[in-house]
Every structure is written in structure tokens, then in C-alpha cells.
Amino acid sequence: xxxxxxxYQASWQLTGFARPAFMDFMRTYSRRPINPAREMARGRIxxxxxxxxxxxxxxxxxxxxxxxxxxxxxxxxxxxxLFGLDGLEAADNAFLSGYxxxxxxxxxxxxxxxxxxxxxxxxxxxxxxxxxLQKIAAxxxxxxxxxxxxxxxxxxxxxxxVSSPAYNPQELDTALSQSDKGASPLFNRALHGLYxxxxxxxxxxxxxxLEQGFHELLDCPxxxxxxxxxxxxxxxxxxxxxxxxxxxxxxxxxxxxxxxAFARSSNVFFSQLGVxxxxxxxxxxxxxxxxxxxxxxxxxxxxxxxxxPSQWPVLQEQDSGSxxxxxxxxxxxxxxPLHMALITAxxxxxxxxxxxxxxxxxxxxxxxxxxxxxxxxxxxxxxxYTVEHGTATGANIKGIPIAxxxxxxxxxxxxxxxxxxxxxxxxxxxxxxxxxxxxxxxGAAAALPVATELIKKAQEFxxxxx
Amino acid sequence: MxxxxxxxIEIWRYRQPERLLFLWSFMxxxxxxxxxxxxxxxxxxxxxxxxxxxxxxxxxxVIVHITLVLFKFRGDPMLxxxxxxxxxxxxxxxxxxxxxxxxxxxNYSRFALPAGLxxxxxxxxxxxxxxxxxxxxxxxxxxxxxxxxxxxxFVWGERYRGALxxxxxxxxxxxxxxxxxxxxxxxLVRWRREFEPTSGVLPRLSSAAVIFLLVFWCIPMLLLxxxxxxxMIVLLNAVLIVLLFTATHRIAYLAVGLVSAGVLCVAxxxxxxxxxxxxxxxxxxxxxxxxxxxxxLQALSAMYSGGLWGVGLGSGSPQHIPIASSDFIYxxxxxxxxxxxxxxxxxxxxxxxxxxxxxxAQIGKPFGRLLATGLVTTLAxxxxxxxxxxxxxxxxxGITLPFISxxxxxxxxxxxxxxxxxxxxxxxxxxxxxNKEQIKRAKADI
Numbered sequence: 001x002x003x004x005x006x007x008y009q010a011s012w013q014l015t016g017f018a019r020p021a022f023m024d025f026m027r028t029y030s031r032r033p034i035n036p037a038r039e040m041a042r043g044r045i046x047x048x049x050x051x052x053x054x055x056x057x058x059x060x061x062x063x064x065x066x067x068x069x070x071x072x073x074x075x076x077x078x079x080x081x082l083f084g085l086d087g088l089e090a091a092d093n094a095f096l097s098g099y100x101x102x103x104x105x106x107x108x109x110x111x112x113x114x115x116x117x118x119x120x121x122x123x124x125x126x127x128x129x130x131x132x133l134q135k136i137a138a139x140x141x142x143x144x145x146x147x148x149x150x151x152x153x154x155x156x157x158x159x160x161x162v163s164s165p166a167y168n169p170q171e172l173d174t175a176l177s178q179s180d181k182g183a184s185p186l187f188n189r190a191l192h193g194l195y196x197x198x199x200x201x202x203x204x205x206x207x208x209x210l211e212q213g214f215h216e217l218l219d220c221p222x223x224x225x226x227x228x229x230x231x232x233x234x235x236x237x238x239x240x241x242x243x244x245x246x247x248x249x250x251x252x253x254x255x256x257x258x259x260x261a262f263a264r265s266s267n268v269f270f271s272q273l274g275v276x277x278x279x280x281x282x283x284x285x286x287x288x289x290x291x292x293x294x295x296x297x298x299x300x301x302x303x304x305x306x307x308x309p310s311q312w313p314v315l316q317e318q319d320s321g322s323x324x325x326x327x328x329x330x331x332x333x334x335x336x337p338l339h340m341a342l343i344t345a346x347x348x349x350x351x352x353x354x355x356x357x358x359x360x361x362x363x364x365x366x367x368x369x370x371x372x373x374x375x376x377x378x379x380x381x382x383x384x385y386t387v388e389h390g391t392a393t394g395a396n397i398k399g400i401p402i403a404x405x406x407x408x409x410x411x412x413x414x415x416x417x418x419x420x421x422x423x424x425x426x427x428x429x430x431x432x433x434x435x436x437x438x439x440x441x442x443g444a445a446a447a448l449p450v451a452t453e454l455i456k457k458a459q460e461f462x463x464x465x466x
Numbered sequence: 467m468x469x470x471x472x473x474x475i476e477i478w479r480y481r482q483p484e485r486l487l488f489l490w491s492f493m494x495x496x497x498x499x500x501x502x503x504x505x506x507x508x509x510x511x512x513x514x515x516x517x518x519x520x521x522x523x524x525x526x527x528v529i530v531h532i533t534l535v536l537f538k539f540r541g542d543p544m545l546x547x548x549x550x551x552x553x554x555x556x557x558x559x560x561x562x563x564x565x566x567x568x569x570x571x572x573n574y575s576r577f578a579l580p581a582g583l584x585x586x587x588x589x590x591x592x593x594x595x596x597x598x599x600x601x602x603x604x605x606x607x608x609x610x611x612x613x614x615x616x617x618x619x620f621v622w623g624e625r626y627r628g629a630l631x632x633x634x635x636x637x638x639x640x641x642x643x644x645x646x647x648x649x650x651x652x653x654l655v656r657w658r659r660e661f662e663p664t665s666g667v668l669p670r671l672s673s674a675a676v677i678f679l680l681v682f683w684c685i686p687m688l689l690l691x692x693x694x695x696x697x698m699i700v701l702l703n704a705v706l707i708v709l710l711f712t713a714t715h716r717i718a719y720l721a722v723g724l725v726s727a728g729v730l731c732v733a734x735x736x737x738x739x740x741x742x743x744x745x746x747x748x749x750x751x752x753x754x755x756x757x758x759x760x761x762x763l764q765a766l767s768a769m770y771s772g773g774l775w776g777v778g779l780g781s782g783s784p785q786h787i788p789i790a791s792s793d794f795i796y797x798x799x800x801x802x803x804x805x806x807x808x809x810x811x812x813x814x815x816x817x818x819x820x821x822x823x824x825x826x827a828q829i830g831k832p833f834g835r836l837l838a839t840g841l842v843t844t845l846a847x848x849x850x851x852x853x854x855x856x857x858x859x860x861x862x863x864g865i866t867l868p869f870i871s872x873x874x875x876x877x878x879x880x881x882x883x884x885x886x887x888x889x890x891x892x893x894x895x896x897x898x899x900x901n902k903e904q905i906k907r908a909k910a911d912i
Contacts, residue, residue: 006809016769
């Protein structure tokens with residue numbers, strides 16, 4: 001019993017730095033001249049080039065300083081004596097506070113902290129993110145609502161992850177007390193925002209079709225396609241509505257193949273394709289593409305950061321209406337921006353999906369092989385064709401061969417959500433990007449320029465050399 | 467004459483461990499004392515009186531040792547050495563805390579140690595050589611003395627820091643521990659058979675002895691509850707359970723004890739606001755960090771500041787912990803001597819308890835065995851409750867740390883108990899006693 005009490009005493013006396021509430025109490029209320037809690041240095045958070053993202057206030061180490069403020073608010077989170085922990089500050093608290101024991105280095109630090117805890121130090125957390133690119137992304141999304149995820153397909157390293165609007169982690173009380181309608185600056189849209197994927201989901205349906213050896217032409221008339229079943233509303237291409245608004249007639253696409261349909265993003269084609277593929281095939285590919293599963297972004301020393309599972313309502317056998325709707329990324333289908341970025345990265349990496357990786361100390365890990373390299377190759381060609389001749393010609397810039405897919409997703413209310421997913425360069429993909437702009441209208445209009453600009457900057461920073 | 471001298475030399479050698487332990491302890495304490503002194507006063511101006519506690523310590527220990535040798539005391543030679551160290555540590559701690567005032571005349575606490583040692587000597591000489599057996603028939607009187615004492619405190623006591631004290635800040639409630647241990651030992655030895663369960667885990671409740679114990683145990687407990695002395699209740703019940711177990715060798719008593727302790731905890735939590743507050747401060751100290759949990763959190767902060775090696779004697783800031791010199795002295799040790807220093811103090815306590823239980827196991831007489839077990843259990847529980855409370859391993863009970871905490875009556879009672887234990891440790895020596903005496907004793911045993 002005495003030994004138990006003595007060991008328990010050690011948990012306060014020697015490893016008290018592992019008790020955040022206790023440390024906060026000591027920092028605030030212990031007036032001893034020797035106050036290790038005040039001298040204790042929490043580890044910094046740095047980007048891949050050593051840029052400081054979170055540091056201790058030199059005058060009062062109870063306070064954290066975030067030199068880049070809003071740019072990293074969702075990813076890095078905050079550590080506040082009043083409001084506690086969030087983001088990476090929360091997920092990797094043990095590592096940053098110096099009491100995690102996952103590796104030999106960490107054990108060394110932990111032991112040193114016990115031996116001489118007056119200068120107890122945490123470990124520095126180094127991220128795979130590039131602060132320059134993150135800042136560009138944050139600037140591009142300023143005054144918009146949306147999210148951007150950029151990662152390296154070859155190992156899953158996240159280079160930028162932005163959600164907009166942002167808040168200032170240094171002024172939490174105002175951020176937390178704001179009640180602006182729907183802006184929700186504290187909400188991380190990149191991980192937790194669920195949106196209909198719209199036409200970006202046609203990538204997945206095209207994979208399914210190619211795997212089935214589909215190479216037929218389908219008739220895509222202007223009056224659209226009415227799937228069999230109760231729901232008799234025709235699915236039409238958006239060119240029809242566009243011409244109608246102008247008062248012009250539109251003949252429709254006529255008989256087209258997968259490449260034309262993909263490049264033109266024909267809803268009429270893909271809804272027919274969805275019905276043809278049927279519920280079993282679509283359910284299977286959705287499951288393989290990690291729908292309805294939580295995606296782990298970061299397994300920290302304290303908690304895990306996961307994205308919300310994307311929602312694929314499992315299709316019933318006779319429900320052709322839902323097959324048609326979900327094949328064009330509508331209906332009750334919802335995805336997170338991170339998930340779309342990962343799918344794009346897997347295509348770019350010839351079917352290999354690497355687990356997202358945010359800390360440099362996390363080794364790259366192959367999460368799954370989503371599709372066969374030959375299929376991936378064909379999809380890459382389709383995406384490049386879309387940029388060269390299809391809906392994404394805005395991304396056809398000089399010098400960098402980008403391959404991408406636009407998405408215009410009907411929102412439950414207001415303007416459509418604007419999507420663009422892409423990777424570059426075509427031959428040796430070094431970056432995969434997913435951009436979502438809430439109520440941004442056409443994918444080509446709002447999301448595409450953001451992604452294109454980001455990739456241009458990435459090239460300037462030398463991030464496209466693999 | 468020569469025989470007498472050789473006997474004296476034999477005793478002198480026999481008590482060598484005590485002497486050596488004392489010498490080493492004295493040196494350690496003296497070094498610590500000088501460190502504190504330099505910290506406190508600087509080097510000038512030097513007042514020789516500041517050394518008086520150390521001098522009193524030294525002379526008291528020498529006198530005790532010489533007296534025991536001269537009286538050819540053959541009781542345990544290790545126990546007292548450990549007690550010397552802990553008592554010296556207590557002096558050091560109290561001197562460091564400034565409660566050992568050597569210049570003022572109002573403060574009686576500096577006489578506590580010599581008085582305690584004198585009391586211990588008297589008890590040893592009075593009850594040695596098996597004479598402790600005269601306490602056995604007094605067992606029930608001890609119970610009534612306890613009730614009378616607690617009643618007196620209840621009627622005339624004044625409340626101070628949540629506990630009742632008689633005028634002059636004397637807390638005779640400490641004596642209750644000794645009285646009740648004597649009562650339990652005597653009573654359980656007499657009625658041991660009644661407490662051995664015939665079937666199942668519980669003893670026959672129809673037995674008069676069992677009913678007597680149940681009823682008359684509740685009276686002092688109730689009085690203590692009215693005085694809000696929860697710590698004492700926990701302590702005494704732990705002793706009760708251990709003694710029931712020792713007397714009957716039924717493990718069921720330990721189980722029953724644990725269950726009833728749990729029930730009691732819940733009852734205290736539900737029924738008394740006082741208990742509830744302490745319980746909450748224990749479970750979730752950060753809920754009311756600046757209020758009810760202030761003391762415990764400051765104590766933990768002090769210990770964290772001390773870390774592994776401590777900030778050094780006299781360099782800590784015990785003034786930030788309320789009642790640091792008494793209940794929370796362990797936190798001060800933790801701050802100034804670190805985790806390692808706490809470990810050393812704990813080792814001395816553990817040696818004391820193991821030695822104590824060994825003494826108990828070697829006593830032939832059941833009464834002596836139970837009495838010794840009870841005394842050691844009291845000390846051990848007290849230490850555990852105090853250290854557990856200060857380190858937040860257990861809820862706070864307001865129990866002092868034996869030998870080290872500030873408080874005259876606590877120290878006197880502790881020495882009274884140690885004196886009894888030492889008296890018990892002396893075997894009735896067959897060589898020294900005549901044949902006739904032996905037969906007489908054997909008859910008494912039967």
C-alpha cells in the first residue's frame with residue numbers, strides 16, 4: 001500500500017507535467033520562486049521547412065503564440081488556459097508536453113524531464129505541410145466558404161489543408177462567441193464538412209465502368225434521361241439549362257462514349273451508366289473507395305484526428321432512381337474534401353492510396369490499392385482530356401500538365417457547390433488537390449482557379465519536382 | 467560484581483544497532499540543521515540558543531540510551547534507532563518550519579520531544595518483563611475511559627480548524643487510539659472464541675460478547691462523528707478489522723471490513739456535507755481549485771517543484787501550503803528533499819512497521835501479540851492516511867504524520883505507543899528469572 005501511494009506520488013511529483021490541469025493550476029496559483037510549471041517549455045509546431053506555426057509566449061509560457069494565426073487555425077488548433085485544446089495541439093498533446101513514450105527519443109526526453117523537470121521540455125512537432133503553400137491557399141479562399149486539401153500522392157503527405165472562414169487562435173473569446181449565420185469559423189470543413197460530390201464522383205463511376213470493360217456509346221438527348229421507377233423527373237445536362245436561360249435551342253450530345261461524357265461531364269450519360277452498372281457494382285466500388293469509413297488524418301500521442309466518414313447510402317436492387325442520382329454524385333451521397341483529395345491522389349499514384357500523413361515522424365503507409373494501374377492510367381487520360389478539351393480548360397496552363405475534374409453539386413438550398421479535383425504534373429504526379437467552394441456555382445468558375453493558382457505556386461516553390 | 471559488569475557490557479553490545487543508528491541519524495540531522503540555520507539566519511549574529519533543539523535532541527537520546535543500558539533493557543534494539551531518526555527528522559522539520567521556537571517562553575512544543583521520550587522511558591520501565599499483562603484486565607475500563615474522554619471533549623471542547631480541542635489547544639483525543647487498542651486486545655483475547663464464525667462469514671450475532679462490542683464500539687465512533695473526526699474513525703476501524711483478523715485468523719473479517727468501509731464511505735458522503743466536500747476535493751480537485759482543493763493542490767505543486775531531488779533544505783516555500791507544519795509536513799519534505807527524500811523517510815517508516823510486526827509475531831502471549839499488532843497498525847495506518855492524503859492518493863482525513871508533524875499531544879501519544887511496543891518486545895528472560903517465577907508464569911498462562 002505504501003508502495004502504491006509512493007508510486008502515485010510520483011505521478012504528481014515527477015510526471016506532473018503530464019497533467020495539463022495541474023500545470024495550469026501551478027502556472028496560475030503557485031507563487032513559489034521555483035515554479036517548474038512556468039518554466040516548462042511545450043514543444044513547438046513547425047512546418048516542413050522549420051517555419052514556426054505554434055510557439056510559447058516568451059514572457060508567459062501559459063500562452064501560445066501562433067505566428068501565422070488564421071492560416072493554420074483548423075489544422076494546428078489552439079492551446080488556451082481557458083478554452084483548452086483543439087486540433088493538433090490536442091491530438092499530440094503528450095508529445096508536445098514531453099510525456100509520450102512511443103519512440104526511443106521520446107522516452108529519452110521523458111526520462112530527462114523526470115530527472116530535471118525544472119526545465120522540462122516537450123518535443124517539436126514537425127508537419128509535412130508547407131506554410132507558404134498553406135498561406136497561398138488560405139488567401140485564395142479568403143472571403144469564401146470552402147475547403148482545400150493538397151497532398152503528395154507518392155506518400156500521402158499533406159502539404160496544405162485549409163478551411164474557410166477561419167478564426168484567430170489568438171482571440172478565441174471573440175471567435176467562440178460569434179454567432180454569424182452558417183459561417184461557423186471553428187468548423188473544419190476539410191475534414192468534417194459533408195458535401196454532395198457532384199460530377200467529381202464521376203471519376204469513381206468511370207473506374208467502375210472501365211473495370212467492367214464498358215466501351216459503348218450512349219444516347220444523350222437534350223430532354224434528358226428518365227430512370228425507370230417512381231421518380232419520373234428527367235436528369236438533364238446543365239448545358240440544356242444554360243441554353244434554355246438564353247432562349248436558345250440545344251440539340252443534346254447525341255451518341256457519345258465515356259471519354260466525351262467524362263470531359264463534358266454529361267449527367268445524362270452517367271446516370272444511364274449508373275443504372276446499367278447497377279446497385280451491386282456501385283455499392284462495391286463505393287465500399288472499396290472507403291465510403292462510410294472514418295479516414296484517419298493523424299494518430300497523435302493523445303488523440304486521433306479523423307475525418308467524418310463520407311456517406312454512401314447503400315443502394316437497393318430495384319432503386320434505379322437512386323442509382324442514377326448517386327452515379328452523378330447527387331442524391332443522398334455526401335463526401336468530405338479530404339476524401340475527394342485522397343481519391344484523386346490514388347488515381348495519380350496509379351491506384352495506390354497512401355494514408356494521409358501530417359507529421360513528418362509518421363512513416364508513409366500504403367492504405368489500400370484502390371484500382372488497377374491500367375484503369376488508373378485510363379482515368380488519368382480522361383482527366384487530362386477534360387483539362388485539354390472538356391469542362392476544365394481553365395486549368396490548361398502553360399508549363400504544367402494538370403489533369404482534373406470539375407464538379408457542380410446541387411446544394412439543398414442556394415447556389416451549387418463548386419468542386420475541382422486535380423493532380424499535376426500528368427506524368428509524374430507530385431501534388432493532388434481538392435477544392436470545394438460552398439455555393440460557388442460552376443466547378444470551373446470558383447474552385448478551378450483556386451486549384452490552378454495553388455499548383456502554379458507549388459511549382460514556384462519547387463514542390464512539383466518528384 | 468564482575469558478573470554484573472560483564473552483563474552490562476553484554477547489554478551495551480546488544481544495544482549497539484540502536485546506538486549506531488542514532489549516531490548516524492544525529493549526524494544527518496545535524497548537517498540538515500546547520501543547512502537550515504544558515505538559510506534562515508545567515509551567519510551573523512550568531513545566537514547559541516538556536517542550537518538548543520539539537521542539543522535537547524542529542525542529550526535526550528543519550529539519556530534514553532544510557533538509561534536503557536543501565537536498566538539492562540533487552541527489548542528490540544533496532545526499533546528505537548529508527549524512532550530516533552524519525553524524531554530527529556521531526557525536530558529538523560519543525561525547526562525548519564519555525565514552529566520550534568527556542569527563544570520564546572510561551573511555546574510548549576519544544577518540550578514535546580523530551581516529554582515524549584520521558585513518557586516512553588517510564589512506560590518501558592513500568593511495563594517491561596511481561597508486566598504489561600496488568601493491562602489485560604483493564605481492557606473494559608479503557609473503553610469507558612475512552613467514552614468519558616470523548617464526552618469531556620464534546621462538552622468542553624473548542625472548535626479549531628474543524629477539530630475539537632480542550633482549552634489550551636490540547637487534543638486528548640489522540641489518547642483514544644492507545645486506550646481502544648488496549649481495550650480491543652484485552653477484549654478479543656478474552657472472547658476470541660465468540661468471534662470465530664461457526665458458519666458463513668459473520669460471527670454469531672447472538673453472542674453477548676459480539677453484541678457488546680458492536681454496541682460499545684458504536685458509542686465512541688458516534689462521538690467522534692459528532693466531532694467530525696473522520697480520520698480517527700477510519701483509523702480506529704482499520705485497527706478493529708486488523709485485530710479481529712489477528713485474533714481469529716479469519717480472512718472473512720478483512721473482506722467484511724472492506725465492504726463495510728465502502729458502505730461507510732458512501733454513508734459519510736451522502737450524510738455529511740463535510741465528508742462530501744472532502745470527497746469531491748479528492749475526486750476532482752480542479753473543480754474548486756481555489757477553494758476546497760487549494761490546500762491539496764498547493765501541496766502537490768510544492769512536491770512538483772521539488773521534483774526528484776528537491777529544492778534543498780530551507781529553500782522551499784511551505785508558506786504557500788495551509789497548515790504545512792502539521793498535516794502537510796510531508797509535502798514540505800517532498801518539496802525540499804524531493805521524491806528521493808520522501809523515499810528515505812518512507813523506508814524508515816517501513817522498517818519501523820516491519821520491525822513492529824515482527825516483534826508482535828514473536829510475543830508468546832496472545833494479549834501481548836494483539837496489543838503490539840494494534841499499536842503498530844495504528845502507527846502504520848496513521849502514516850498511510852497522512853501520506854496518502856497529502857499525495858491525493860486518498861481523501862484528506864486530517865491525521866498527523868507520526869513523529870514528524872507538529873503537535874504535542876500527537877507526539878506524546880506516539881511515544882506512549884512506542885514505549886508500550888518496546889516494553890512488549892522484551893522477552894521474559896528465562897535465564898534471569900528463577901524457576902519459581904517461571905512456574906508461576908506458566909500457571910498464569912494457563
